[in-house]
Amino acid sequence: MARALIFAPKTAARGDVIEIRTLIAHPMESGQRSDGQGGLVARDILRKLECRYDGVLVFSAELFAAIAANPLVSFNTVATASGTISITWSGDNGFAQTESVMLTVS
Amino acid sequence: MKTPVFAFALLVAAAHADPRRSGFDDMSASTQALQRDDTLNPALLWLKDGEQRFTSLCVRCHQPQAMRGVATRYPAFDSRLKRPVTLGERINLCRTRYLESKAWGAENEEWLGLETFVANASRGLPLAPPADQRLAPFREQGRQLFVQRLGQLDFSCAQCHDQNAGGRLAGSLIPQAHPTGYPIYRLEWQGLGSLQRRLRNCMAGVRAEPFAYGSAEFVALELYLMQRAAGMAIETPAVRP
Numbered sequence: 001m002a003r004a005l006i007f008a009p010k011t012a013a014r015g016d017v018i019e020i021r022t023l024i025a026h027p028m029e030s031g032q033r034s035d036g037q038g039g040l041v042a043r044d045i046l047r048k049l050e051c052r053y054d055g056v057l058v059f060s061a062e063l064f065a066a067i068a069a070n071p072l073v074s075f076n077t078v079a080t081a082s083g084t085i086s087i088t089w090s091g092d093n094g095f096a097q098t099e100s101v102m103l104t105v106s
Numbered sequence: 107m108k109t110p111v112f113a114f115a116l117l118v119a120a121a122h123a124d125p126r127r128s129g130f131d132d133m134s135a136s137t138q139a140l141q142r143d144d145t146l147n148p149a150l151l152w153l154k155d156g157e158q159r160f161t162s163l164c165v166r167c168h169q170p171q172a173m174r175g176v177a178t179r180y181p182a183f184d185s186r187l188k189r190p191v192t193l194g195e196r197i198n199l200c201r202t203r204y205l206e207s208k209a210w211g212a213e214n215e216e217w218l219g220l221e222t223f224v225a226n227a228s229r230g231l232p233l234a235p236p237a238d239q240r241l242a243p244f245r246e247q248g249r250q251l252f253v254q255r256l257g258q259l260d261f262s263c264a265q266c267h268d269q270n271a272g273g274r275l276a277g278s279l280i281p282q283a284h285p286t287g288y289p290i291y292r293l294e295w296q297g298l299g300s301l302q303r304r305l306r307n308c309m310a311g312v313r314a315e316p317f318a319y320g321s322a323e324f325v326a327l328e329l330y331l332m333q334r335a336a337g338m339a340i341e342t343p344a345v346r347p
Contacts, residue, residue: 007145069296
């Protein structure tokens, strides 16, 4: 499975507000479910999402246990200059993943 | 003023002509929104994976453009096995016959991704079950299974999905059960799944022992369901509650 997808415009005019949407494959196991053996399924969730635009942090979010699997996060930023939009997810059990896309600003 | 009234009259006529409804029509607006926009649809994670797999493996024999319309014709008769096979099984057969790989097991994520990619190529096309006479006895077996009472609750598929479609089972709407969007992303599963997984859910619901994945019964049932939904548009990958 593709582990993560970023939907963002490839080009924008300087000053435009652009929408960035991300999807990531993750079970978001809440830690509240019974494992059927009298115990609980261990928690395994994403804890944090950070978006860097040209190296500058423009958006970050903390994620908690009540979020569905394969979470979608959508946010806006202002196109300032051509550069890389890079998104990093981190979570339980040492989960870490970074994906990036290029944005050309004219 | 005339045109909108005329268009409305046509819409009403069309609605009367075909009483069949996709499960999509009766979902909540928020679930519909997930399916309408590909950038919101979580099934895209599997679809993109299937696309990569197709362009790395399947292109040796198949052009991606040639996949348009393929999903409308399945299940189809396989002359080597002398029985009908589903689209998913056809992909798995390709894998074992020509790529000399081991067959994927039921609900394998890679397999679901590839099936989603191939079915997605036919999105918007009407289901067109083949008129192949060799399929007729299997389709009839499927129809019989559809009206066969099963399980401790002693219900048949037809009792809910033909006779009581549009009613409610607890809080949930009973859909007409047209398999137009498989593999689907089902919110209840928090993941992607096949038609057979969905059928097994229904069977467990009436407390019957579900048929095995890949069993002849499921292929027969799928043949009948596709005939029942003939002409409806393919939605893959659909989102369902």
